[in-house]
Amino acid sequence: MFEKPARRADSFFTILxxxxxxxxARLGLAIAKKRVRRAVDRNRxxxxxxxxxxxxxxxxxxxxxxxxxxxxxxxTDNARLFLSLQQHWQGLSK
RNA sequence: GGAGUCGGCCAGGCAAUCGCUGGGAAAUGGGCUCGGAGUCAAUUUCGGCUAUUGAGUCGGGAAAAAUUGACUCCGAGCCCAUUUCCUGGAGGAAAGUCCGGGCUCCACAGGGCAGAGUGCCAGGUAACACCUGGGCGGCGUGAGUCGACGGAAAGUGCAGCAGAAAGUAUACCGCCUAAGUCCUUCGGGACCGGUAAGGGUGAAAUGGUGCGGUAAGAGCGCACCGCGUCGGUGGCAACACGCGACGGCGAUGGAAAACCCCACUCGGAGCAAGACCAAAUAGGGGAGCAAUGGCGCGGCCCGCGCUGCUCCCGGGUAGGUCGCUUGAGGUAUGCGGUGACGCAUAUCCCAGAUGAAUGAUUGUCCUCGACAGAACCCGGCUUAUCGGCCGACUCCAUCU
Numbered sequence: 001m002f003e004k005p006a007r008r009a010d011s012f013f014t015i016l017x018x019x020x021x022x023x024x025a026r027l028g029l030a031i032a033k034k035r036v037r038r039a040v041d042r043n044r045x046x047x048x049x050x051x052x053x054x055x056x057x058x059x060x061x062x063x064x065x066x067x068x069x070x071x072x073x074x075x076t077d078n079a080r081l082f083l084s085l086q087q088h089w090q091g092l093s094k
Numbered sequence: 095g096g097a098g099u100c101g102g103c104c105a106g107g108c109a110a111u112c113g114c115u116g117g118g119a120a121a122u123g124g125g126c127u128c129g130g131a132g133u134c135a136a137u138u139u140c141g142g143c144u145a146u147u148g149a150g151u152c153g154g155g156a157a158a159a160a161u162u163g164a165c166u167c168c169g170a171g172c173c174c175a176u177u178u179c180c181u182g183g184a185g186g187a188a189a190g191u192c193c194g195g196g197c198u199c200c201a202c203a204g205g206g207c208a209g210a211g212u213g214c215c216a217g218g219u220a221a222c223a224c225c226u227g228g229g230c231g232g233c234g235u236g237a238g239u240c241g242a243c244g245g246a247a248a249g250u251g252c253a254g255c256a257g258a259a260a261g262u263a264u265a266c267c268g269c270c271u272a273a274g275u276c277c278u279u280c281g282g283g284a285c286c287g288g289u290a291a292g293g294g295u296g297a298a299a300u301g302g303u304g305c306g307g308u309a310a311g312a313g314c315g316c317a318c319c320g321c322g323u324c325g326g327u328g329g330c331a332a333c334a335c336g337c338g339a340c341g342g343c344g345a346u347g348g349a350a351a352a353c354c355c356c357a358c359u360c361g362g363a364g365c366a367a368g369a370c371c372a373a374a375u376a377g378g379g380g381a382g383c384a385a386u387g388g389c390g391c392g393g394c395c396c397g398c399g400c401u402g403c404u405c406c407c408g409g410g411u412a413g414g415u416c417g418c419u420u421g422a423g424g425u426a427u428g429c430g431g432u433g434a435c436g437c438a439u440a441u442c443c444c445a446g447a448u449g450a451a452u453g454a455u456u457g458u459c460c461u462c463g464a465c466a467g468a469a470c471c472c473g474g475c476u477u478a479u480c481g482g483c484c485g486a487c488u489c490c491a492u493c494u
Contacts, residue, residue, distance in 0.1 A: 029449070039189090039467050043453095047114095051454050054113070078454080 005066070008091060012076055012084045013049075014068040017092060025060035027053045031069040041074035048078055052085040059093045 005016035020026065029049060031042045049067050053060075073081070 040465095043467060046449095047451095047453055051113075054454095082455090 008088060010084055010087070012070060012073050012081060013088065014070065015088050015092075016066040016068070017063050019062055020064040022062060022064070025053075025057045025062065026064045027057075028064070028066040030066055035069050035071050036074045038074070042069075044078075045069050045073055045081070048081050049085065052082055052089070056086070056089040056093075060089060063092060065092070 005018050008015050008017075027050070029046050031045050033042070036042045036045060053065075067085075
């Protein structure tokens with residue numbers, strides 16, 4: 001998965017993805033403690049990514065996706081993160 | 095009313111929609127086990143022959159029975175999956191991982207050394223470095239609060255600068271010139287000395303004040319205060335005392351957060367502890383089979399090299415299950431205790447994840463929401479923290 005993925009990024013997330021051939025989409029999370037210090041923030045980011053993925057998983061079928069957090073992610077509010085993820089999903093499904 | 099001290103509590107609310115996860119119930123599907131019924135098959139129960147026996151073999155099979163196996167149906171239990179409904183779902187610090195315990199595994203005859211920790215006294219506790227009450231000392235008008243708070247008379251060492259002198263104490267300025275010696279212009283001077291009252295230095299100079307005393311002085315003497323030793327009284331004790339006697343007090347300076355001494359305590363590792371189930375692959379052990387074997391070299395023999403197949407066993411990896419939340423548990427009430435806390439009765443079940451749940455969005459209200467996320471479980475300490483509420487108490491001001 002980490003060997004030859006396609007990659008896209010903005011200031012909040014880095015996203016790696018490949019076509020797996022599976023019927024459903026699969027999500028991996030890599031929220032590094034180095035990037036996001038507080039456990040509260042790590043939990044929040046994971047919840048938001050999972051929630052957003054859940055809403056869009058039908059359009060993402062057949063892809064394996066890994067989401068990586070960046071240093072700025074912990075300081076950003078939920079609405080902004082949802083918007084960023086939504087844009088990523090749309091870019092992926094084209 | 096203002097200022098403050100201590101203790102306790104809360105940690106945005108409500109609604110709708112969409113999710114995650116633990117538990118319970120129901121339905122559907124699947125698997126396993128047990129019981130009942132049915133169908134089918136085999137064997138036996140029949141007869142003959144052989145044979146010492148065990149048994150073998152041949153024949154017959156209409157009906158019935160027994161046993162075993164397979165399948166079908168029904169019922170019950172358990173497990174798994176899906177769906178629906180009900181219900182629970184982060185903290186006061188969940189944090190730092192700094193102490194103390196439970197639990198688990200390992201080690202262990204007893205004693206000592208080393209090492210680590212604790213350090214006024216008594217109590218609480220499973221235990222503690224925690225808590226409660228008390229003592230002593232510092233701070234505060236006070237409510238209160240803070241304290242590494244055993245020993246420097248076992249020993250080794252330490253103390254910059256200043257200062258004469260810093261532990262075997264000492265004599266720079268100053269004060270004195272009585273006794274002794276010498277000189278003298280008879281005023282005194284020098285030597286030998288005496289002294290620690292005054293000055294100055296320092297964080298600290300070895301009791302303080304007063305009187306006597308003296309050449310000047312000095313616990314040199316006395317009184318009071320302080321200090322020490324012994325005793326008395328009160329207190330479980332730490333300790334206290336307007337108590338008694340004795341000691342002139344250079345006894346006994348500081349620092350133990352330099353080493354050290356004394357008393358007491360302490361085995362190690364941690365839930366990735368530990369227990370159980372257990373695939374594939376490789377390897378190990380055993381049994382059976384094949385060993386005139388199979389493959390390669392070769393035309394063939396001899397020879398040389400390589401090598402099995404089946405089953406079982408244990409170790410062990412991935413993975414899974416348990417440990418895993420009912421506990422030194424919470425809440426009431428009563429009793430004992432100044433209190434920490436203990437006892438009794440009643441009642442409640444209050445997160446249990448494992449790529450790791452406990453949430454998202456929208457609306458609305460207000461006082462506009464801080465610090466922050468469980469990971470085996472408890473008791474503490476420490477640190478972070480928007481604000482709000484309640485209770486007890488102190489000081490100041492004012493009114494009656």
